[in-house]
Amino acid sequence: MNNVYYGKLIFELSRPGRIGYSIPKDHTGEEGFAALPDSVLRKSPLRLPEADEQTVARHYTNMSNNNFGVDTGFYPLGSCTMKYNPKINEEMASLPAFTQLHPAQPASTAQGALALYYETQRALSEVAGMEAFTLNPFAGAHGELTGLMVIRTYHERRGDTKRTKIIVPDSAHGTNPASAAVCGLQIVEVKSTPQGTVDVEDLKPLLGDDIAGMMMTNPNTLGIFETKIPEIAKLVHECGGLMYYDGANLNPMLGVCRPGDMGFDVMHINLHKTFSTPHGGGGPGSGPVGVRKGLEDYLPNPQVVKKSDGTFAIEYGNEALGSVSPHFGNYAIIIRAYAYLLSLGRDGIARAGKLAVLNANYIKEALKSHYLLPIEGLCKHEFVFDGLRPEYGGDHHDDAHVTTLDVAKRLLDYGFHAPTIYFPLLFHEALMIEPTETESKDTLDDFITVMKKIAEEAKSDPAFVKASPHSTPVRRLDDVRAVKDAIFRFQFD
Amino acid sequence: MHRYFPHTDSDIAEMLKAVGLQKLEDLYAEVPEELKLSGELKLPESKSEAEIRKIFEELAAHNKPLTCFAGAGAYDHYTPSLIPYIASRSEFSTSYTPYQAEISQGTLMYIFEYQTLMAELTGMEVSNASMYDGSTATAEAMMMACAASKKRNKVLMSATLNPRVKDVVKTYAHFHGVDLEEVDAASNGLINREAISSKLSADDVAGLIVSQPNFFGLVEDFSGLADECHAHKTLLTINSPASTLGALKSPGEWGADIACGDAQSLGLPLNYGGPYIGYLCTSNSLIRKMPGRIVGQTVDAEGKRTFVLTMQAREQHIRREKATSNICTSQGMMCLYVAAYLSLMGPKGLREVNDNSFKAAHYLCKKLLQTGRFKLVFDAPFFNEFCLEYSGDVDGLIKKCAQEGVLAGVKIDDHKILIAATEKRTKEEIDHFVELTK
Structure with missing residues (x-):
């Protein structure tokens, strides 16, 4: 990361006649695609860049220097679990014996790949307290959708077609209601108590024979453990619904308390959060879905099974809900997660969650003197401040107050990524901090010092904080203009 | 101690003291005892890098690339060797969705390049910042056609599509409540124009999905198909492996409303089925119905041309159940692969x-x-x-x-x-x- 803006697009480096490729010469002597009927051939110009290899290498290298990753510095983005991405995982995923496998090649020639898939399924089932997992969903939201499909299939197969509604807490991740809508379910919102947990009294009247299930994350998006989970699960089960666990917040519970033991029936895990696969600028992720005993036949196709002779086979089950992916999801991401599972082992997994929780509580206690902590008490992997305390320029009733956005932007000047901001929606100035277990006390102390310094700055020179960032490659961006101008591609002319 | 955890015993002791606790287990004091795991997880002990390498060597020996x-x-x-080299730069790979644009111009710029390249290749006006893969992109196109038509809920899909893609689209249709009808192929393996015309004439079809080349590798002639669809207010979606669009008439030239498919063919390794990348491109008039993230051009406070996530009022984190899709991903790393591939080629x-x-x-x-x-x-x-x-x-x-x-x-x-x-x-x-x- 450097602070000089690069700012060029590859189209601006293009010079007619340059090439950056090499292709083996054709020796077949056949005619090329021009032999096809003229009516099916492309006529419009193809304005792709023309550049030599070094130009392309420098272009993307310079571009990368304007990017901040976990390897650059502390990335306390709440709900995203930005832990260290070990490099051995990358190396294992790039072994040609995996990267060169075609998804349709005979199972007998991919036994190693299938064994890895199977072992990962088994390991995740143990970690989560579930009976079985599919690793086919491509991402967390895709896992939610798949899990909801499992729930709907369970009701459909019982001939129970009235169950068209799903209960979602008002503090839920946005993907929860959105996934439910894609799955054809109506959303019923349950309120939170002032302590930030599901209001059981508000839940009770919502339960009935039209409820397919309830989606929850535990700890919830405020980082608070829902202690009434046994009662909630019992109530939902009594009305005939199933419990869905959004695994986005699984990290703090590793080796301490498993979703299956909390009473959840279906869940997903974000491998790019809890199991350290790189976030890749937004993807590829991976969202394996686990189910309790009795639901495993509904998991999507294709399925990997272990035969009695110890070999692995690919099967298409008749009871399956259908397919959510053509093959085995983002397979190369699963490889990375498996390497991580091996690295941590049972001892490491059991320790990861505890250290993540220790880190979060340590920051929370250190900063509540300067930032407003709406809910006291133990947090799990993350917690939420409601902006600066009033005495540090945080009076929310004053239009000129220093906002959470301002604090986030000022953090960038100090070499930290900002926390998640303005989520959850329960607080106006939400600042959601998740440090993960891979950050040292030294890093946390530096972060705490800077956060306090920003609070002091907000008090002494609010205009300066509001004009931040000052030392990043570019200054604050004009979001409104991006919508108004609506430029989504390079303007060639 | 573990190589990924920096905490020393004294760090832990100091930190526990700072939060007023005695031991790590106290951090879970509020969790009901009956929910807690009694023993250890039934998993192997942690492994060293050298041991992991051995395990993978053993697994790799049971794979046979052909x-x-x-x-x-x-x-x-x-895949040109520069591409994985560039993609392995951890400034790119260990970053997340570019929420903080001031320190994410790298990601935002390559996505903007990707959008330009895909719009160019498909001959469409606009591309989103990518989808998971070609099958889910096609399912999104189906739902998008229904959302754009408002009143109609029927989508026709030619049987000439890849069966694995069709399976995924059918699964989405079943749960989303789309009346998806598969139209048999003609006996020559191409789309059945007669059957399609007859179904379109009912004026209740929101979208038609065809593919080019089709699953059997055949090159279709879609002359007149878009006009026929539009006469019945039906949106035409053409699914293609992205690479072939460098040679064949593009979806834009055919008059399609949505172009979608998999861009794996643009130099992405086979990787036993993933990760690949789906693309979805459309016209400016349909942009508000488009799923997924999109990067737009703007300026910063000093007037410099910069890039930012935009049009977010369509997305799940703002609109929740009223979003155009539940997708949160942009397949960032794979966008970079595609952008670098097309830049080299x-x-x-x-x-x-x-x-x-x-x-x-x-x-x-x-x-x-x-x-x-x-x-x-x-x-x-x-x-x-x-x-x-x-x-x-x-x-x-x-x-x-x-x-x-x-x-x-x-x-x-x-x-x-x-x-x-x-x-x-x-x-x-x-x-x-x-x-x-x-």
């Missing part, structure tokens, strides 16, 4: 890749027919993939070839096989494969 003549949606094109390289793939496939087809053991199933022109009828048992053929290090193709049924070739296949490899079939 000289690939299979396609069916995943094509063995060459340029118009001339992409043309040559297609030309040489076409030549290799046609040479292979000719040679296989000459053995007397194969017949072409369809007469229509094909691109770099073709469907043959085999005089013997296809499973036996695939097994025999695999033993000799060759992936013969993808089984269609006991006597039909789908075979593909790319620019990577040499004349020697092709001749060797042909010998194995004799």
Whole structure:
């Protein structure tokens, strides 16, 4: 990361006649695609860049220097679990014996790949307290959708077609209601108590024979453990619904308390959060879905099974809900997660969650003197401040107050990524901090010092904080203009 | 102690003291005891890097990469070595969705380049910042057609699409409540124009989905299809493997409303099925119905041209259940692969890749027919993939070839096989494969 803006697009480096490729010469002597009927051939110009290899290498290298990753510095983005991405995982995923496998090649020639898939399924089932997992969903939201499909299939197969509604807490991740809508379910919102947990009294009247299930994350998006989970699960089960666990917040519970033991029936895990696969600028992720005993036949196709002779086979089950992916999801991401599972082992997994929780509580206690902590008490992997305390320029009733956005932007000047901001929606100035277990006390102390310094700055020179960032490659961006101008591609002319 | 956890015993003691606790277990004091795991997880102990390497060597020894003549949606094109090198830069790979634009211009710029490149390739006005893969992009196109039509809920899908893609689209349709109807192929393996016309004339169809080249590798002529769709207020979606769009008439030129498909063919490794990348492109008028993230151009406080996530009022984190889709991902790392690939290939390289793939496939087809053991199933022109009828048992053929290090193709049924070739296949490899079939 450097602070000089690069700012060029590859189209601006293009010079007619340059090439950056090499292709083996054709020796077949056949005619090329021009032999096809003229009516099916492309006529419009193809304005792709023309550049030599070094130009392309420098272009993307310079571009990368304007990017901040976990390897650059502390990335306390709440709900995203930005832990260290070990490099051995990358190396294992790039072994040609995996990267060169075609998804349709005979199972007998991919036994190693299938064994890895199977072992990962088994390991995740143990970690989560579930009976079985599919690793086919491509991402967390895709896992939610798949899990909801499992729930709907369970009701459909019982001939129970009235169950068209799903209960979602008002503090839920946005993907929860959105996934439910894609799955054809109506959303019923349950309120939170002032302590930030599901209001059981508000839940009770919502339960009935039209409820397919309830989606929850535990700890919830405020980082608070829902202690009434046994009662909630019992109530939902009594009305005939199933419990869905959004695994986005699984990290703090590793080796301490498993979703299956909390009473959840279906869940997903974000491998790019809890199991350290790189976030890749937004993807590829991976969202394996686990189910309790009795639901495993509904998991999507294709399925990997272990035969009695110890070999692995690919099967298409008749009871399956259908397919959510053509093959085995983002397979190369699963490889990375498996390497991580091996690295941590049972001892490491059991320790990861505890250290993540220790880190979060340590920051929370250190900063509540300067930032407003709406809910006291133990947090799990993350917690939420409601902006600066009033005495540090945080009076929310004053239009000129220093906002959470301002604090986030000022953090960038100090070499930290900002926390998640303005989520959850329960607080106006939400600042959601998740440090993960891979950050040292030294890093946390530096972060705490800077956060306090920003609070002091907000008090002494609010205009300066509001004009931040000052030392990043570019200054604050004009979001409104991006919508108004609506430029989504390079303007060639 | 573990190499990924920096906490020393004294760190832990100091931190616990700072939060007023005695031991790590106290951090879970509020969790009901009966929910807590009583023993240890039944998993192996942590492994060293050297041990992990051994485990992977063992697994790798049980995989057998083959000289690939299979396609069916995943094509063995060459990945220039610069691409994984660039993509492994951890400034890119260890970043997340570019929420903080001031320190994420790298990600935002390559996504903006990706959007430009895909819009250019498909001949459409706008591309989103990518989807998971081609199958889910097609399912999103189906839902988008229904959302755009407001009142209609029926979508036609030609049977000529890849069966694996169709399975995913059908799954989404079932749960989303879309009345998805599959239209049988014509006997020549192409789309059935007559059946489609008859169904469109009911004026209740929100969208029609076709593919080019189709699953059998055949090149379709969609002349007049878009006009016919539009006369009935139906949106036309064309699904294509992205690479072929460098040679074939683009969805934009055919008059399509949505272009979607998989861009794996733009130099992404096979990786046993993923990660790949789906693309979805459309016209400016449909942008508010488009799923997924999008990057737009703007300026910063000093007037510099910069890039930012925009049009977010369509998305799940703002609109929740009223969002256009639940997708949160942009397939960032794979966008970078595509942008770097097309930057290296340029118009001339992409043309040559297609030309040489076409030549290799046609040479292979000719040679296989000459053995007397194969017949072409369809007469229509094909691109770099073709469907043959085999005089013997296809499973036996695939097994025999695999033993000799060759992936013969993808089984269609006991006597039909789908075979593909790319620019990577040499004349020697092709001749060797042909010998194995004799």
